Amino acid sequence: METVERIAEVVLYEGFLLYPYTRSTMKNQQRWTFGGVYPREYSEASGGDDPWLMQTQCLVSGNAQTEVAVKVRFLHVVDRKVAEHAGGEPCFVDELRVGDEVHRPWEEAIEREIVVDGVPGGVTMADLTIENRTVEIDVPEGSDQEPVLDPSGSRVGSIIREWSALRGRVEMRAESAGADLFRFTVRITNTTPLDTTWEGSGRDGIVRRSLISTHTILRVRNGDFVSLLEPPPEHAAEAARCENVKTWPVLVGDHGERDTILSSPIILYDYPQIAPESHGNFFDTTEIDELMALSVLTLTDDEKREMRETDPRSREILERTESLSPEELMSLHGSIRSLQTLRREE
Structure with a gap:
């Protein structure tokens, strides 16, 4: 990796x-606190403290044929339920013991990924200065079941995982910021519709309709990203004009490389390392x-x-x-x- x-x-x-x-x-018991992009209806009704959009804005040094590609990753919260099969119909329970194993309800997560690029490798600055590029986020609701078997192989229960639908979009655009310099913007929005019961569902119901731990990986070809933390003097003024909403873009890779940015809700420095x-x-x-x-x-x-x-x-x-x-x-x-x-x- x-x-x-x-x-x-x-x-x-x-x-x-x-x-x-x-x-x-x-x-x-109070999780999912980083990088949330919440349904717009909920965000606006609650005063905007929980944002419905995330925006990355950075500078690209290059020309009209410089290409960019974007990958958005987030967690989709999954409701894990446990059902016991005893005497007929399955019944949801708070605990199911099978031998040495104990199964309990919990919130898990599925990794989701949205890729915005072009053919063959990316979208050019020329393309993006003329027309925005948009990819829809469209995840249908769903569920799956995992059987729970006793030591003899008989089914004694089920682990049922359910997730809500998600709707939104990822939008890219670019504009000239000077000679051979472009301001590149990626906006992630959550437009998941809410039914009439959402106000009574509490925070748990909302986070299941949200993009959690959202972050963006941006790559450039035939060009370079400009560090927003330590921009060169000639680009400092334009770097200061970049507006990032609920995210923090930094250069990643080997020190000195400028072809990849990670924009995340966690404040990092350029070229973070593990x-x-x-x-x-x-x-x-x-x-x-x-x-x-x-x-x-x-x-x-x-x-x-x-x-x-x-x-x-x-x-x-x-x-x-x-x-x-x-x-x-x-x-x-x-x-x-x-x-x-x-x-x-x-």
Whole structure:
């Protein structure tokens, strides 16, 4: 997985679950707090605190034939229900025990991706200065069922996953910002219609109709992006005019490369990196891996059991952390990246 995809994966699941990674913890009952793009009707009715649009605006250095391509990624919240098959019709339950396994209701997520590009590799600046390019977001509601079997192979229950429809659009446009310079804009909007019951559905009902952890990957060919954090002097004024709404665009890749931008709800610096010592995501980039790993290892047996039962991703964190060798744990303590000789002035 290339650098931008690895960092985008971290952004996508930031705050998905927080330590101690259990469903009963209060902070894991109020989730989906990053990068939300909510239904417009709800956003406007609630005063706009929960935005219905996200906008990335940046500068592209190039010419009329410079090409851009955009990928929008987000999480779609899924309602996981558990049904017990006992004596006929399935019945929804708060807990289903089968041997050593316990199944409980929860909110999971599906990764969604919208790609806006052209043929063969992108849309040109010439195209976008003449006409906006729009791709509709159209995800129908749906569901699936996973059978729960007892040790003998008999079906004793079902895990039912349901998701709501999503509607919206991704729009790209460009305008000249000077000689061989363009202002490039990507707008993501949520126009999901709401029925008459949405006011009584609470926040849970709204987030299931929202784009969560939304972020955008922008690529350019035969041109370069301009850093908005440290623009060259000749582009500083135009960089300051860029309007970004609920997102923060930075250059990604090897230091000095300027062909890719990651625009996310998380404030990053240009060329963010994932430490090579990291063994996986803890969904909380404000903490260091060593602290999170040691904290997981100190959980009680009951807490580990609940962590294992909460979500496949929390189970993966537990299994990954418990499998770390002493040498791997020690490597998380700290690393020297470079040394510099300091000389005292005479």
